Amino acid sequence: MPRKLKAGVSAxxxxxxxxxxxxxxxxxxxxxxxxxxxDGGFDLDKTRLAYIRHLRRARRTSPETMAxxxxxxxxARDLQIKxxxxxxxxxxxxxxxxxVDELMGxxxxxxxxxxxxxxRDMGMRxxxxxxxxxxxxxxxxxxxxxxxxxxxxxxxxxxxxxGFATVAKPTxxxxxx
Numbered sequence: 561m562p563r564k565l566k567a568g569v570s571a572x573x574x575x576x577x578x579x580x581x582x583x584x585x586x587x588x589x590x591x592x593x594x595x596x597x598x599d600g601g602f603d604l605d606k607t608r609l610a611y612i613r614h615l616r617r618a619r620r621t622s623p624e625t626m627a628x629x630x631x632x633x634x635x636a637r638d639l640q641i642k643x644x645x646x647x648x649x650x651x652x653x654x655x656x657x658x659x660v661d662e663l664m665g666x667x668x669x670x671x672x673x674x675x676x677x678x679x680r681d682m683g684m685r686x687x688x689x690x691x692x693x694x695x696x697x698x699x700x701x702x703x704x705x706x707x708x709x710x711x712x713x714x715x716x717x718x719x720x721x722x723g724f725a726t727v728a729k730p731t732x733x734x735x736x737x
Contacts, residue, residue, distance in 0.1 A: 568601020577604065578611055588614070671696065 569577070575585040588594045593614045594607050619625060644650040675688035 568597040568599055569604055570601060574602040574604070574607055578608065668696070 571582060571585055575582045578585070580588075585594070588611070589596055594602070594610050597603055641650060645652075671692045674692060675685040678688060679685060
């Protein structure tokens with residue numbers, strides 16, 4: 561016995577069932593999101609499922625969804641950084657610089673009195689002071705090279721992300737010098 565084809569519902573009934581305006585339903589058909597039956601009607605169940613799939617796809621790729629995902633990722637990163645700081649795995653840059661400055665000051669103070677602690681001979685003191693001065697200059701040059709390399713890398717990364725170069729903010733020491 562041949563199977564009778566199920567008759568579809570009209571476009572008006574389908575639009576009302578989905579809560580759509582009739583022209584929008586026609587647009588969905590034109591975009592091949594929803595298919596008409598050969599008789600020109602719509603299969604109620606298949607059309608409803610196709611429309612739901614379309615809505616789910618649109619939600620996954622909408623700008624609001626992408627913006628929310630970016631916000632959530634930034635929030636999670638912020639929480640990770642705060643947790644790492646609490647656990648002692650990270651520290652503020654300013655705090656790190658202050659510690660290095662303090663340690664360098666202690667080292668320089670110790671080096672400046674080195675020749676007097678070693679000998680009373682003035683000729684020998686001058687030679688030791690000259691070597692200490694050369695060592696300090698060599699270290700300062702290496703630090704300046706390293707700082708320039710880090711700044712160049714940071715500017716290159718910023719330029720790649722934002723499309724423009726960043727200007728390095730001067731430190732307190734540079735600003736007062």
